[in-house]
Amino acid sequence: MLAGFCLVSLAISGAGRGWYGLLRGLVSLVLALPPLPWFAGGPLRALARRRPSKPGQLVAGIALTLGLLGIFGALFASADAVFSSYLRILLTPPGWLDTVPAKGFMFLIFGALAAAGLLVGLRPVAEPVAPDVRLRVGRSVWALPLVALNLLFAAFVLVQITVLFGGGRRVAVTAGLTYAAYAREGFFQLLIVSVFVLAVVAVAAGLVSVRGRERWALAVLLGVLCLLTMVILASAMHRLGLYTDAYGYTRLRASVAATIIWLAAVFVLVIVAGAVRLTRRGHGGRLPRALVALTGAGLVAFAVWNPDLQVAATQLEVRKTISRLDIDYLNELGPEAIPALDRLPEPMRTCVLQDIARAAGLSEPATWQSWNLARQRAREAIAARPLLPQAGCASLPYRSGDAE
Template sequence: MDKAPIDAGARARAGAVPWAPAMAQPGLRPPPPVETWLTRIRPHPPAPIPAAALWSALATAVLSALLLGDGLGLNLLIVAVPATLTAYFAAVAAGRRIRPWTVVWGVGGLALLVVPALRDAGWPTFLAIVSAVGLASLALHGSRTWPGILFSPFGLFDSIGPGLVWAWRGLRERAGGAQGRVAPVLRTIAVAAGLLIVFGALFAGADAAFADLIGSLVPDVSVTDGPWRFVLFALGLVGALAAARTAAAPLRWDSLKARPGRPRARLEWALPLIVLNLLFAAFNAVQLTVLFGGYEKVLSQTGLTYAEYARQGFWQLLWATLLTLVVIGLALRWAPRDGARDRTLVRSVLGTLCLLTLVVVASALRRMDLYVDAYGLTRLRVSVAAMELWLGLVIVLIMAAGIVGARRLRLPRAIAVSAAAGVLVFGLVSPDGLIAERNVQRYERTGKIDVGYLDGLSADAVPALDRLPEPLRSCALRDIASSLEGDETPWYAVSRGETRARGILDERGISVEGHACTPQRNDIGDEFDEHDEFDEYDY
């Protein structure tokens, strides 16, 4: 049945506007906004920033400007302390509780910043700093799931702009309502700083020993460093405020839920994995044959040399380990899950694959060990070996999760802890020192060494290289000594490795007079070919 049309005059008399949309009509509520993943993770506006957080952020900025301009060492840990307090004060003011995992992430991040204070090498320092930022983001967000573990660092960048606005509003409110309370505090700080400067200068002029003490403790800031110091001040302030804003109102990454894949039929899911298990079993059987039967038989059958057999297989086995983790992740997504029989099938097939993969990891590490015995240790070799070790640990954690349950084991957090612990151990063992130690041992055993590679290591390698006989010792230490000579880095920017190296070099010195110090690259028997020159330290 058709309805009679209503003319515009009748609509106007009824109080409706002819051209107004339905949602704008009186008495009608607008439809709720469409929820997206971005709106779902957005937090509520935080409470006003506390005064303690503002002062801690200012202290972070000042220390960043004074200490970080001379290099990295203990100063990074010193700056991190007020930054941590800034986040703590903001979290407490927002009503967030400090949970055990928050303490784990926070203490772990601070522990990683010990690496720059101990080691002179830049590459473990870089890894430690990046990992410390990652753990700090986990502490601020309190993430538990895979999206939270992976995306938490982006929450820090998201808080940079809002953190500055949040701090400015809090500062303006306090300055406007303080009625003269801010000015006395600023005057007190100015008077205290003036007294320290005046009397400190007088005492320094009266006693040379006191002047040396003050000179070693107080940063040397010149006018020409002004722009750089201002940049460091701004970075410290922005970073501390971003951490505080994140602690007060973190993005809710854990609200992102990954949809489980459509479960497959048992045969469709299990058959490819069983075939893969058979392939792994056949490969591992060959590895056991090599282990018990010796390498001579395999080398005679394959035509490979000892070093080629060790070097050729490592990268393939590393990639095999990585791809196996991908296969396990995809298999869990599409695994059948109808009942106890399906759970038993999944655990049996994937557990067997994990066990066989551990044998592959052991084979890869054995090959690397053989190659290092033949050609020495390098930064690349120690890095990929450490990576392979960590992948093996991840596989063990996956097996444990299959036994006790991923939720009970807290698998995402456990893997994140293992990665951070691996980076910390990697930095504490001093990779450059380990490289030098293994190569010195190889020289003592075989008489072969590559001075052209070792003289490019950091000061962490000096204690081991100091054991070499002359002129190899001086040739290996020449470039390191040159980099340390005349470097007046303040105490807070000097690593323990650099301090120890200076003491050794000052005590024994180096002498390269009468020696060319050309890089020694020793050919090892039939491993080299006149048509195929292979640098033993390229890999």
């Protein structure tokens, strides 16, 4: 949701050709919130100038109206029982009144964001020009660290290749770990390594001023570093795949897998942009837009992939013995998982689906605000096979935390 908000903010702002414009566009809606009261108060100030009024007189008029209605309404209610019953019905607060504060708060938030979007959209687009902060430094300042990093990364990649071909026997002999424990460890650290490499590439390409052959040397060192990092990402994906093959997907594992794929695609963009910049002597101005397009496409692809459905499907696939299913974890999934969980045998199916249906409000009629395709399919699945009235869920075996 946060990524979608940033992409919408960037699309409304229209500024994203350079890195500075991209960063400013991502937070343009937030930056437009402080001047919003002044912007929205303009029509009110104009109306006040046209029709000046005294606030004290308005308050007095409201108080007099309420007093007269209260006195005469009470007299009429005591004089006629039918009128009294209608008045009692009229003054009884409706049931939906309890939800008004929360809905009003959400309305104010979305209204403020919509007004901020209008303010940003009406503002003329001025592409900011980032200052040139590149420094002319000696070759040893940047070449020595990059060569050392490449050697370290190459050594790590070589170890990963030997483990890949040696399998569990080599891991057990050299590290004293089982293959499952080895696969479980390390892929988070490898993700952090890839993010740090992106920072190193950004600093080297953005702050170091090079000319002539030094441009080619810097580009080759950074390109080799990116290629080695992509191999490391492949190793992280392999480790994660070994673990998910044994224990199935969870939301965290699905998100990590998607992040690995996105980072690999980012490195491809960086390599291509670096090659274009080197051959055409440009500044890689299209890389920010390409990164935004890649991120948006990745979010859409991740939503279409339907992570909750994949989590449920893989959990059922790897847990061949039904008693090993973690019912507590499955209950936390969204209605997107119901088409896969519908294959569970009774009474486990009812015990899992009833908690999901209760949390998603599937028993209530769908409104235009709450409707989506996943909830519609979940309602259809439950309607086709109604839940058991008495499932006896307390007696079912499960292993809490097994999915994690």
